[in-house]
Amino acid sequence: MNQLFDSRDPFHRRPVGAVEEETRIHFKIRLPRDLRCSASYLLVQDDKSKNDMVSSMFWCGMDGDGHEFWECDFAPPEAGLYWYRFELETCRGRMPLLKGEGGKGALSSGTFWQLTVYEKGFQTPGWLCGGIFYQIFPDRFYRPDGPVNNPFPDRTIREDWGGQPYWRPNERGEVTNSDYFGGTLRGIEEKLPYLKSLHVTCLYLNPIFEAHSNHRYNTADYTKIDPVLGTEEDFQSLCAAAGRLGIRVMLDGVFNHVGRGFWAFKDVQEKKWDSQQVHVQNSLKFWHLRLRFRAAAVRLH
Numbered sequence: 001m002n003q004l005f006d007s008r009d010p011f012h013r014r015p016v017g018a019v020e021e022e023t024r025i026h027f028k029i030r031l032p033r034d035l036r037c038s039a040s041y042l043l044v045q046d047d048k049s050k051n052d053m054v055s056s057m058f059w060c061g062m063d064g065d066g067h068e069f070w071e072c073d074f075a076p077p078e079a080g081l082y083w084y085r086f087e088l089e090t091c092r093g094r095m096p097l098l099k100g101e102g103g104k105g106a107l108s109s110g111t112f113w114q115l116t117v118y119e120k121g122f123q124t125p126g127w128l129c130g131g132i133f134y135q136i137f138p139d140r141f142y143r144p145d146g147p148v149n150n151p152f153p154d155r156t157i158r159e160d161w162g163g164q165p166y167w168r169p170n171e172r173g174e175v176t177n178s179d180y181f182g183g184t185l186r187g188i189e190e191k192l193p194y195l196k197s198l199h200v201t202c203l204y205l206n207p208i209f210e211a212h213s214n215h216r217y218n219t220a221d222y223t224k225i226d227p228v229l230g231t232e233e234d235f236q237s238l239c240a241a242a243g244r245l246g247i248r249v250m251l252d253g254v255f256n257h258v259g260r261g262f263w264a265f266k267d268v269q270e271k272k273w274d275s276q277q278v279h280v281q282n283s284l285k286f287w288h289l290r291l292r293f294r295a296a297a298v299r300l301h
Contacts, residue, residue: 005105218259
């Protein structure tokens with residue numbers, strides 16, 4: 001209890017962790033008396049609107065002769081992502097209390113704490129409780145016998161399993177991430193008995209959609225399994241075999257960003273202002289995109 005604030009300590013924030021919408025959260029900070037704090041505030045920023053919700057804190061007692069406590073309650077109005085920090089009126093002027101190393105409170109410098117709020121009534125799936133997740137980077141997990149399917153001329157299939165990936169820039173100064181070791185979905189399926197022996201209950205797979213880097217975080221097509229990894233039938237077979245062993249399969253979908261090979265980016269690069277992607281409408285709102293076409297780079301506002 002010698003911290004200014006610790007978001008993981010129920011003395012300072014109760015309850016800790018993610019909370020249901022409209023849950024009343026109690027915040028308590030511990031301040032040095034020599035700051036001569038006359039007022040303190042909790043500021044919670046809505047990630048969508050970027051607006052701050054400000055709550056005044058109340059002085060609530062001493063901690064020995066050198067420190068004092070201030071506290072308040074806050075109830076997030078709806079599900080979503082929020083960011084919070086504190087501001088203090090002191091003898092040195094207005095000071096922020098921010099997230100420092102290890103999530104502990106720090107005066108003047110740091111970042112905001114995150115507050116995750118879920119919908120009322122949401123229940124975590126029961127199978128998660130006590131489960132064991134095993135994360136797999138598919139290209140490096142297991143390469144079964146036989147040739148690797150590689151329909152892309154810009155990819156290199158390595159034969160030195162366990163070797164160091166090519167991470168240095170090429171002669172053009174680019175890091176292409178275009179060398180693959182040939183791990184496949186079929187290879188994962190072959191290792192399911194081993195994973196079961198470790199009491200694994202869920203596989204968490206790094207991206208498996210078609211993408212033109214070995215990490216596959218720059219998705220080109222969400223409707224296709226990357227052919228170096230296998231086929232949709234291979235994926236269905238893996239899921240079915242895992243299910244028979246009581247193992248679930250979870251994908252790292254990465255739906256919030258894509259690569260240059262994604263169809264919408266290619267359409268903009270080819271058609272410029274004539275592209276239908278310049279103004280994108282979804283069911284909630286219009287996203288107006290102001291584009292600068294420079295060396296195939298697209299800047300989004």
